[in-house]
Amino acid sequence: MAQYDQNLLSDMLPIYYTRLFPQNIFCRWLGCGSHPQPLAHRELSFTLADDVYLRYLSISNQKELQxxxxxxxxxxxxxxxxxxxxxxxxxxxxxxxxxxxxxxxxLTDYDEVRTCCQEAKVCDKCWKFMVIACEIIDVALKDDFGFQSILWVFSGRRGVHCWVSDYEARTLDSPGRGAVADYLCLIMGGDNQSKKVHLGSDNLHTSIRRALNVIDKYFVDILQDQEFFANPDGLKKLLALIPDEAFKSLVEKTLEKMPDSSVERFKALTNIFESHCRENGIFSRKFKYLIEEIKIQYCYPRLDVNVTKGFNHLLKSPFSIHPKTGKVSVAFKPNNAKNMNLDEIPTIYTLLDDSAAENAKHQANMRTAVKVFQEVVFSLEKTEALRRKSENNKSLEF
Known part of the structure; x- marks a missing residue:
C-alpha cells in the first residue's frame, strides 16, 4: 500500500489492535491512573465507522479490552x-x-503566526513550534510542580498531548487544574487583540526566563523558516505589537528600507530598541521587556486551557490511529521532539504492509515508541507502589 486509503481502515484496524496496539502496557497505565478505584471505573469512548459515537464504555482487564x-x-x-x-x-x-x-x-492555534502551513497542514518547519512547547512545558511541570510521570504523545496529525499521571496531578480539583494552566499561559486575548503578551516591568519570573532560553535556541531558525516580517502584512503585525507610537514610527521607517530578511529586520529592531532605551529612561522602564514579549507571542506554547481545566473532556488515546492520516499516536521523549521526522512516524498501512518501502523504519519507530511508553508506565508503577506503602505505614501508626 503506497498510499493511505481511509476506506480500508475498518479492514486494517482489527489486525492493528491484535498485533501492534500495546494492550497490556496500556491497561497497566490506565490502572495506575485509576487507582485507588478499579480499572472498570475508567471511561473509554469509541468513535466507530460513519462517526457513530459511544461513550461510557469500560473494561476490567486486558481480555475485556481485546x-x-x-x-x-x-x-x-x-x-x-x-x-x-x-x-x-x-x-x-x-x-x-x-x-x-x-x-x-x-498547531492550528499557531495559524496567526505560522506562514508555512495553515489549518490541518503540518510540516517540519512548523513542527519546531511543538519542539519548543514540549521543552518548555516538560521542564516547567518537573521543576516548578514536581511532577515526574509525564507522557508525551503525538496527536496523529497536527499537535501533541501531554498526560501527567502523578497522584497529586490526577486528584487536582478543577480550580487547581486551572491554576496550573494559567501559570503556563503567557499568551492572552482573542482574535481581535494584536498584543497578547504583557510581562510588566518587574523582574521576570524564573520560569519565563527559562522559557525564553528555550525560545532563543530555535528563534533564528524559526525566523528563517517562517519569515514572519518579510512582507508588508507581516511587518504590519509586528508593528502592532509596539505600544509606543513614536518608537513604532522609528522602527517602521527603518525596517521598510531594509531587505526582506526577518532575521535582519528583527536584529535591527533589537538594536533600535536598545539605543532608544539608553536615550529614554521612561520608555526603558515602561517597555522593559518588549523584545521578550514579541518572542513569546510568536513562539511560546499555545495551550487549549479548557482541555486542562475540565474533567469531562476526553482525549485521544496513545497508540490510537488518526483516521484522517492513518498515523499512530506514538509516545515520544520531549527532548527528542527536535529529532522527529513527520514522514517517519508509523502509519497503520506501512506497519501492516511488509512490502512498503518504509515498513522497516516504521516498525523500528513503533518499537521505540512502545519502549518510551513502557518506561513511563514502569516508573509510574514504582512510584505508586511506594506511595501506597507510605500510606499503609501511616495508617498503621494510628
Whole structure:
C-alpha cells in the first residue's frame, strides 16, 4: 500500500489492535491512573465507522479490552475520567474522582503566526513550534510542580498531548487544574487583540526566563523558516505589537528600507530598541521587556486551557490511529521532539504492509515508541507502589 486509503481502515484496524496496539502496557497505565478505584471505573469512548459515537464504555482487564476492540473496531479511541462507579452508571449523577492532568497543544492555534502551513497542514518547519512547547512545558511541570510521570504523545496529525499521571496531578480539583494552566499561559486575548503578551516591568519570573532560553535556541531558525516580517502584512503585525507610537514610527521607517530578511529586520529592531532605551529612561522602564514579549507571542506554547481545566473532556488515546492520516499516536521523549521526522512516524498501512518501502523504519519507530511508553508506565508503577506503602505505614501508626 503506497498510499493511505481511509476506506480500508475498518479492514486494517482489527489486525492493528491484535498485533501492534500495546494492550497490556496500556491497561497497566490506565490502572495506575485509576487507582485507588478499579480499572472498570475508567471511561473509554469509541468513535466507530460513519462517526457513530459511544461513550461510557469500560473494561476490567486486558481480555475485556481485546474483546471490545475486536467487536467494535473503533476508528478513534478516547480516554476519560475515573468515576466512583462504572462509567455506564456515571451519566446518572456519579462523581468524577480523578483524571490525569492533560495538555493539548495544536498547531492550528499557531495559524496567526505560522506562514508555512495553515489549518490541518503540518510540516517540519512548523513542527519546531511543538519542539519548543514540549521543552518548555516538560521542564516547567518537573521543576516548578514536581511532577515526574509525564507522557508525551503525538496527536496523529497536527499537535501533541501531554498526560501527567502523578497522584497529586490526577486528584487536582478543577480550580487547581486551572491554576496550573494559567501559570503556563503567557499568551492572552482573542482574535481581535494584536498584543497578547504583557510581562510588566518587574523582574521576570524564573520560569519565563527559562522559557525564553528555550525560545532563543530555535528563534533564528524559526525566523528563517517562517519569515514572519518579510512582507508588508507581516511587518504590519509586528508593528502592532509596539505600544509606543513614536518608537513604532522609528522602527517602521527603518525596517521598510531594509531587505526582506526577518532575521535582519528583527536584529535591527533589537538594536533600535536598545539605543532608544539608553536615550529614554521612561520608555526603558515602561517597555522593559518588549523584545521578550514579541518572542513569546510568536513562539511560546499555545495551550487549549479548557482541555486542562475540565474533567469531562476526553482525549485521544496513545497508540490510537488518526483516521484522517492513518498515523499512530506514538509516545515520544520531549527532548527528542527536535529529532522527529513527520514522514517517519508509523502509519497503520506501512506497519501492516511488509512490502512498503518504509515498513522497516516504521516498525523500528513503533518499537521505540512502545519502549518510551513502557518506561513511563514502569516508573509510574514504582512510584505508586511506594506511595501506597507510605500510606499503609501511616495508617498503621494510628
Amino acid at each position: 474483546t471490545l476492540l475486536q467487536k467494535k473496531c473503533p476508528h478513534k479511541l478516547d480516554i476519560g475520567a475515573v468515576y466512583n462507579t462504572r462509567p455506564s452508571i456515571a451519566r446518572h449523577g456519579s462523581v468524577v474522582l480523578s483524571r490525569e492532568l492533560v495538555f493539548d497543544i495544536d
